[in-house]
Amino acid sequence: MTQPPLPSRSGIAALIGRANAGKSTLLNRMVEEKVAIVSGTAQTTRNLIRAVLTDPRGQIVFLDTPGIHRAKEPLGRRMNKIARNAADGVDAALLIVDASAPPAMEDEGWIRRLLFSESHVLVVLNKDDLGGRHARAYRDCWERVAEEKGRDRRAEWHTVSALTGAGIPELMERLFELMPAGPLLFPPDVLTDYPRKLNIGDLIREQFFRRLREEVPHALAVRVENIEETDAGGGWNISATVYVDRHSQKGIVIGHKGRLIKKVREEARREVRKMYDRPVALELRVKVEPKWRENYWILRELGYA
Known part of the structure; x- marks a missing residue:
């Protein structure tokens, strides 16, 4: 007897984090196409960008968000609002952090928010190619804030390098596992709906x-x-x-x-x-x-x- 086909999996994953953590580079690496622009300048991404990855495992719609930063004008405040709203109501929230640098105020702010999120939370320790020597500090920050807030909330931790691709296959496999069973959200040939x-x-x-x-x-x-x-x-x-x-x-x-x-x-x-x-x-x-x-x-x- 032939086995019935596995149900299709389809869902939404948001990439969030502070400016210059490598979100856009990671997005392009995961979908294996250039969807978001990349530069060494912080706050390069100004809009919410949707990138669609479809393969035999199903479909993931990635939301690439502007990096959280200290905003001084309406444009910056809007970028921060877009990023914060994107973390709500998704199947997986990926907090991208730069593990080559110590946690900043914006990282702790995201942790405080994600402790109360209903989405599945993954903390992605990026830039492992630079050594990732501050990875422990991010775990300590999560535990400290969780204790302070009285939240017994766990996150998954993944170590990757968006630059070299290390750790990306394992992260992608886990993301497909987290997507709910259901029909595709976009036609299979769509890469992005960005105008x-x-x-x-x-x-x-x-x-x-x-x-x-x-x-x-x-x-x-x-x-x-x-x-x-x-x-x-x-x-x-x-x-x-x-x-x-x-x-x-x-x-x-x-x-x-x-x-x-x-x-x-x-x-x-x-x-x-x-x-x-x-x-x-x-x-x-x-x-x-x-x-x-x-x-x-x-x-x-x-x-x-």
Whole structure:
């Protein structure tokens, strides 16, 4: 007799944690595709990004959230709110921590929240390739806060390196075990439901983040104005506006003799072409918009509100 097929498993897992813990790198590693932009600058992710992984074991919808940080303006506060809300009502909440650095205030804040979560909690000790010497400190922090709050709540602990892939297969196997039986939430060929314009804007912003330092990346945003399909070859002509806070930042973003923005345009065009598999022409213009991070209407245009 042939065995009946196993029931499909399908559910939602949220990646949460403080800024620069490696959530987006881990997400891309788990789905084996570039879904979220990555840079060495904290707070790179500004929106909630859904990535869908479907394989013979079932389907997991991953939520990549902005990193929790000390917010000073409406954009930062919105990013924190998105992250906190994403941890509620999911099948698995993955607290991603940087085990190469000691616990920070934001890590303890997440622990305090997750002690009362109804989701299955996994603490992922990331950056094991850097030694993971502070892993014990995170376990101690969990136990200390649980005792303080009178909560006999346990978490699963997984050690991984998003950079090398170490520990990822074991983590993925456990996540599929935790997903409830049920039909797929998305068609099997869907990788993400993130809007195309926002995704392309992120790919452009990623290239600026990789080349700029200090305060400029956080004062920069990209709005894709238009995606026009060409008659030949199914290519795209894309036009986008780069927002900055001050006139001095405009010169930095453009670079000496326009070299920086030219390099960004070429690298971003290459990334978009690679992701969408079609010819791309990209036009960028820089606009000074003082205090755009405090302007609701601009945040709305940028997809942040």
